Amino acid sequence: MDLDPDLAALRPLGGFFVLRTAGAVRETTTGRPPTLAQTYACAEPDARGNALTVRVRTVGQRLRTREPRVAASIAHQALAARLWSTALGCAAVYGRLPDLDPGLLRWDPDAVAPDDLWLTEVRPLPGDAATLADAVLRGHLEPLGEALRARHGVAAGLLWGNAGSALAAAARELDRWARGSGRTDVAERARALTTELFDQPLLGATGTRTGTSFRRRSCCLYYRVPGGGVCGDCCFARPPCSSPRAASG
Template sequence: MSIGPEPSRVSPGSPRKDVVAVPSVRSGAPGSFPASPATVAAAVADVSAAGGYFGLDLGPVPGEPGWRPLTGLLADPATVRARVADMAGRLGTVETRVAASILFQGLAARFWSPSLGAAVAHDLLIDLAPRHVYWRAAAGGPLPLRAAHLEGWEVRDPARITGPLYRTVVTGLLEPLAETVRRVVPTAPGLLWGNAASALVGTLLELGRHRPGLAAKAVALGRELLGTGLLRGTGELAEPVPGHPLFARRSCCLYYRLPGGGMCGDCVLVDPGIRRERWARAARESGR
């Protein structure tokens, strides 16, 4: 299974005062306790078995060349500029703003997937600390990620997992990436955070498809995350069928500007009447 499909067909810069204050994942959620390395490894292996964007390798970085610290991808303008240029070439566009948008959304899905998978399937917080995570370029598909060291916390009260999870993905990974992207290519913050929200909902959809019994739990967590910090106000999460969310974002990822592109299913440019009909059809087709 692949988690590539976010609601908008693919893959920040906001003032720091807008960031919600949340506890660091390194201290776990209230009522949590450190998980053993075996517990963390088993949960990550289970989630990674879903394939695609959920995959996360554990252990020392292999000796072959190409593996680089994630800190560089998040904060080094030269690295991000090269990734944007590579994405533009693969998409067949000369508009770097479009390529930067698609790149950011794909990376957002990449970071959300293992984190949300562990939280939903195992009530486990994993700490994707950039200094311990490595990446390497690939010709296509999800970006390969490997954690040389990965800590985790078992959460006794899953209702309290939202803050630390937000801290891990949004504050720890997406905020520095968004800041660097905007240094390289002028991009509206609302577009990038809409991409982050779209990638989040896409991850929830894949979790629900892969494990239907966890769909309702995944949607509940996603709804809380969409009401937190920089994700607040990025769109409307509807649920015409319980456990099967449909998202309508308030920004556009610019996919329609690609050669042969079109409007994504969650695009703000979709006529509201057409969207309502799509949601009604989804409910009818589910038999509910």
Template sequence: MTPEEAARVAALGPFFAFEVHPKGSVAPEPWRVLSDLFEPGSGAFAERVAAVRAFLAAGGGRAPEEIEERVAASVTHLGLVSRLLSPVLGCAAALGRIPSLDPERVRWQAELGGTFPLSLPEDAFGSGEDVPLSAVVDGALRPLEAVALPMSVSPHILRGNAASALNGAARAAAHSSSPHADRVRAVASELLDDPYLADAFSDEDGTFRRRSCCLIYRAAPDGAGGLCGDCVLAGGGGA
């Protein structure tokens, strides 16, 4: 993995961008390793949920405790999944290979916002057999689901978040000038076919709709917030 290859992927949009760091190097502050998020004992996921909770509360002129923790946890999970999946799709589309999301070597910075800094090791592609696309499920999606479940967010919602993130990445790429934008949609569709996401969405008549709600509407005063475009509630369903 070279900075030049990373630049080709970044042409798809900011969510696809990442830095490249030397293999075997120690993460300098403020970089953190991804495994911190997956390990409940580290407190990293809980810290991020608290920060997102405060951010959502401030946006509606409310106190953090007025925002349900599970709402902040779901929104946090959606943001993390979107940020992690986009570079994977981008590498597959622009470079033809899937990077390993080894949690001990992938780095992130705990800035608020969907495009928080992310860095992959220069040997993320490895030197042996190619990493299968399905490895993303066990390498990132299941660990993030596991750490969010104790905050009363159902697997149905969390898998809907993952499906929504994949569809959102494809939509974002379509607005770029990259020649690989169409390929992102194809790769996203391949991952959406994974059994892990089988009941997370519908795609009738080419219209993507998740079968759950990310719950962000509940962060608005009196639950009067708007719904996301792919939300099940927008189609009259339930969360």
């Protein structure tokens, strides 16, 4: 199936999979949202006007946590989930991937899915695992991780664990939708692509997969949020209560 200009086939999959395209780009209260390339490039710790800094601060306020690295981890996992969902969804449904170059994706740090991301131009690419890895792992998650480590000191192992967890969750939701919709072809493509992606060195050590389930080897620190606990794929069975730096990566 060819990519359509609105990527309309993603809409039935749910908000995390939907990717707005050029016609949906709008002005916000602070003007047109920056590209993710601009967001990643500004890595100074005191970059207060940077979109990533704004998102981490907003997440911290919403979750009522005073620990910047906790807010940074949760913000990272949410963006990683959006990127994996749209990329894997396109590859499994269309058999093609739109070019997700960070210079083509605009990101509103104050919005939630699907209004947070807009693709300014739909350029078709192959929908194979190698292209997905180049687009998401190397195009986004590597520079995103570097920016968060520079600004908030989040451990690399934690961030790659977030990336693995986000990919597994996207694959699980896509499999659920495909089977419920009678699209076994989509389920099979998603499963094969996910398996190949977890063969990537950056993802292979992040956790253990059994079917569509995933158990990560690190913790995203959600247990440190007031009222939080451990996630379904956490390495811990219950929230740790020892060192304040426990499970940092």
